[in-house]
Amino acid sequence: MKIIVCIKQVPDAKDVRLDPVTNTMAREGVQSIMNPYDQHAVEEAVRLKEQLGGEVTVLSMGPPQAEEVLREAISCGADHGVLVSDRAFAGADTWATSYTLAKAVKKIGDFDLILCGKQAIDGDTAQVGPGLAIQLGIPFVTCIQKVREASAKELVMERMMDDGYDVLAVEYPALITVVKDLNEPRVPSLKGKMKAKKAEIQVFSAEGVGADPAKIGLAGSPTQVVDVFPPPPRGERAILTGSIDEQIEQLVVKLAVYL
Amino acid sequence: MDYFLSEEQGMIVDIARQITDEQIIPHRAELDEKDEFPRQILENMGKADLFGVPIPEEYGGFGGGCFEIVLALEQLGRGCIGVATAFAASALGIYPILISGSEEMKQKYLPSVAAGKKFAAFGLTEANAGSDASGIQTTAVLDGDEWVLNGTKQWITNGGEAQIYTVVAITDRSKGARGASMFVVEESDPGFSCGPKEKKMGIRASSTTELIFKDCRIPQDRLIGRKGTGFITVMKTLDSSRPGIAALGLGIGQACIDEAASYAKQRVQFGKPIISFQAIQHILADMAIQLEASRALVYSAAKHIDAHPKDMSKVSSMCKVMATDMAMKVSTDAVQVMGGYGYMREYPVEKMMRDAKILQIYEGTNQVQRNVIGQELNKEYSRK
Numbered sequence: 001m002k003i004i005v006c007i008k009q010v011p012d013a014k015d016v017r018l019d020p021v022t023n024t025m026a027r028e029g030v031q032s033i034m035n036p037y038d039q040h041a042v043e044e045a046v047r048l049k050e051q052l053g054g055e056v057t058v059l060s061m062g063p064p065q066a067e068e069v070l071r072e073a074i075s076c077g078a079d080h081g082v083l084v085s086d087r088a089f090a091g092a093d094t095w096a097t098s099y100t101l102a103k104a105v106k107k108i109g110d111f112d113l114i115l116c117g118k119q120a121i122d123g124d125t126a127q128v129g130p131g132l133a134i135q136l137g138i139p140f141v142t143c144i145q146k147v148r149e150a151s152a153k154e155l156v157m158e159r160m161m162d163d164g165y166d167v168l169a170v171e172y173p174a175l176i177t178v179v180k181d182l183n184e185p186r187v188p189s190l191k192g193k194m195k196a197k198k199a200e201i202q203v204f205s206a207e208g209v210g211a212d213p214a215k216i217g218l219a220g221s222p223t224q225v226v227d228v229f230p231p232p233p234r235g236e237r238a239i240l241t242g243s244i245d246e247q248i249e250q251l252v253v254k255l256a257v258y259l
Numbered sequence: 260m261d262y263f264l265s266e267e268q269g270m271i272v273d274i275a276r277q278i279t280d281e282q283i284i285p286h287r288a289e290l291d292e293k294d295e296f297p298r299q300i301l302e303n304m305g306k307a308d309l310f311g312v313p314i315p316e317e318y319g320g321f322g323g324g325c326f327e328i329v330l331a332l333e334q335l336g337r338g339c340i341g342v343a344t345a346f347a348a349s350a351l352g353i354y355p356i357l358i359s360g361s362e363e364m365k366q367k368y369l370p371s372v373a374a375g376k377k378f379a380a381f382g383l384t385e386a387n388a389g390s391d392a393s394g395i396q397t398t399a400v401l402d403g404d405e406w407v408l409n410g411t412k413q414w415i416t417n418g419g420e421a422q423i424y425t426v427v428a429i430t431d432r433s434k435g436a437r438g439a440s441m442f443v444v445e446e447s448d449p450g451f452s453c454g455p456k457e458k459k460m461g462i463r464a465s466s467t468t469e470l471i472f473k474d475c476r477i478p479q480d481r482l483i484g485r486k487g488t489g490f491i492t493v494m495k496t497l498d499s500s501r502p503g504i505a506a507l508g509l510g511i512g513q514a515c516i517d518e519a520a521s522y523a524k525q526r527v528q529f530g531k532p533i534i535s536f537q538a539i540q541h542i543l544a545d546m547a548i549q550l551e552a553s554r555a556l557v558y559s560a561a562k563h564i565d566a567h568p569k570d571m572s573k574v575s576s577m578c579k580v581m582a583t584d585m586a587m588k589v590s591t592d593a594v595q596v597m598g599g600y601g602y603m604r605e606y607p608v609e610k611m612m613r614d615a616k617i618l619q620i621y622e623g624t625n626q627v628q629r630n631v632i633g634q635e636l637n638k639e640y641s642r643k
Contacts, residue, residue: 186307187277187278187282187306188274188277188307190271190274190307190308190312191321193270193273
C-alpha cells in the first residue's frame with residue numbers, strides 16, 4: 001500500500017506573537033513544529049503500513065527548513081520525504097497550494113491513500129486537504145476520528161460530526177483528513193532518529209513538478225489578504241454568585257436594562 | 260552547563276525527555292497513589308528503543324555504554340524514580356548476561372529485552388544477605404542435566420513483572436566467594452514464583468517482591484558463565500549499573516530545583532516573591548552547586564567506566580554516593596523552600612523526597628559504597 005501524508009511546518013501556537021505595528025504574525029525567533037493534526041496523520045499512516053505493508057511518503061510544501069518536519073516524520077516511521085520548495089511558491093493561498101501539492105503528488109507517482117491533518121494551526125482554513133483531492137479528482141472524507149477497518153482495497157472510518165459521527169467507507173485512491181482523536185502519536189524511536197538523520201529528502205522545484213507559473217505563488221492565488229487584526233477585546237463580563245434562585249434574580253435585573 | 264554531547268547522545272536525551280514530559284510526569288502522582296506498575300509507559304519506552312541503549316547492536320540494541328544509559332536515566336529520573344527504577348532494573352537484570360553470558364544466551368535473551376517486549380530483573384538480596392552478599396542461602400544443585408534451585412530472594416525490583424530473572428545461588432558453600440554462581444530463571448520455570456508486592460515508602464510505581472524457589476528446575480545451560488564465577492559477575496554488574504542510580508539522583512535533583520525555584524518566584528510573603536530573600540536564595544544556590552558538581556562527577560565517571568579502567572569499582576561508587584546523597588539533601592531542601600505546600604501530596608516534591616531515600620539504599624548502601632572506596636584507596640596506597 002502506498003500512502004502519502006501531507007504535512008506542514010507551522011509556528012508553535014504556544015509561542016505566537018503579533019507584531020504590534022504591522023498586525024502580522026511575528027515569525028522571527030518563533031519555534032517551528034509539525035502541525036499537530038499532521039502528527040496524527042503520520043501516526044495513522046505508519047499504523048496502516050505496519051498492518052497492511054507498503055510505504056509512507058511524507059510531502060511538504062515550504063521553505064528549505066521545512067525539511068525538519070519531514071525528518072521528524074521519518075523518525076516516527078515514515079519511509080521517504082519530499083519537499084516542494086521554490087521561491088515562486090511564495091504567497092500561495094490554499095488554492096495555489098492545493099494545485100502545487102497535486103502536481104507534486106503526480107510526480108511522486110502511484111498512491112492508494114493520502115492523509116492530511118484536518119487543518120493547519122496557523123492558517124486554520126481546512127481547505128488544502130479537500131482542495132488537493134479535487135485537483136487530483138479523487139474522493140475525500142474529512143475529520144476522521146477513527147479507522148474501524150482497513151484493507152488493501154478500502155477504509156471504513158468514523159467521521160466526526162457536531163452531533164456524533166458518521167460511519168463511511170471509501171475505496172482507494174482517496175484522501176482523508178484527520179482530527180486529534182484518531183490516535184496517540186508515538187515518540188520517535190532511536191533507530192527512527194538515526195534513519196531520519198541519514199535520510200535523503202527529495203526536493204522538487206516549481207519547474208520540477210511541471211507547475212504552470214500562472215497557477216502558483218501569489219500570482220496563482222485568488223485570495224488577497226486585505227487586513228490582519230487581533231480580535232477586539234471582549235466586553236465587560238460578570239460572574240454571578242449565590243444560589244441558583246439568587247443568580248436568576250440578578251440576571252433578570254441585568255437583562256431588564258435592555259428591555 | 261554544556262557537556263558537548265554527540266548527536267546520538269542528544270537523540271537519547273531528546274527521546275527520554277519527551278517520554279518523561281509527555282507520559283511520565285502527567286501520570287506519576289496516580290501511579291504512586293495506586294502502587295501501579297507503569298506497563299504501558301515501559302512498552303512505549305521499548306518502542307522508542309530506550310531499552311536497547313545498553314545492548315550491543317548485534318542483539319538488536321543501540322550499542323551505548325554507561326554514559327548513554329546515564330543520560331537516559333537522568334531524564335527519566337526527573338519524571339519519576341519509580342518508573343525509572345522499573346526501567347533501570349531491567350537493564351540491571353541483563354547485565355550479567357551481557358558481562359558473562361554465552362553467545363547463545365545473549366542471542367536468546369537480549370533481543371526481546373532490547374525491543375522492550377520482555378523485562379528483566381536481578382536477584383541478589385536475601386533476608387540475611389544484603390550489604391554482606393556472602394550470607395546468601397539460596398542454593399543450586401546439579402541433578403542430571405538440570406539445576407535445582409531452592410531459597411528466597413528478597414526486595415527484588417520488577418519481581419512479578421519481569422519475564423527474565425538473573426539470580427545468584429550458592430553452588431559450593433565450601434568455596435566461599437568462589438562458590439556462588441549466576442543463573443537465568445524464566446517466569447514460567449517450574450518451582451519458581453514471586454511473593455506479593457511490598458508496600459514501600461517511595462518508588463511505588465515499581466514492583467518489589469520476593470522470588471521464591473521451591474525445587475525450581477532449570478536446564479543446565481542457564482548457568483551464566485562458569486560455575487563459581489557468580490560473585491565476579493555480580494561485582495562487575497554493580498560496577499556498571501551504579502552510575503545509573505547516580506543518574507536517577509541527578510534527575511530528581513534537577514526536578515527539585517525546577518520545582519523549588521519556580522515556586523519561590525511565585526510565592527509572595529512580606530510583599531515580595533520569596534526568591535528575593537537571601538535565606539531562600541542561599542538554599543537554592545546550594546542545591547544548584549551540589550547538583551552541578553554531582554552531574555560533572557557522574558558524567559565523567561560514566562565516560563571513565565566506558566573505557567573499562569581498573570579502578571571502575573571506586574569511581575562507580577564515588578559517583579553513586581555523591582549524586583544520591585545530593586538527591587536526598589536537595590529534595591529535603593525543596594520541601595523546605597516550599598514549606599507547607601511542599602509537604603502536601605498535591606505538590607510533587609513530597610514524592611520526590613520519599614523517592615530520593617531509596618537511592619542511598621539500593622544497589623549497595625552508601626555506607627557500603629564508602630567501604631568500597633576506602634578499600635580501593637587502601638589497596639592503591641599499599642602499592643605506592
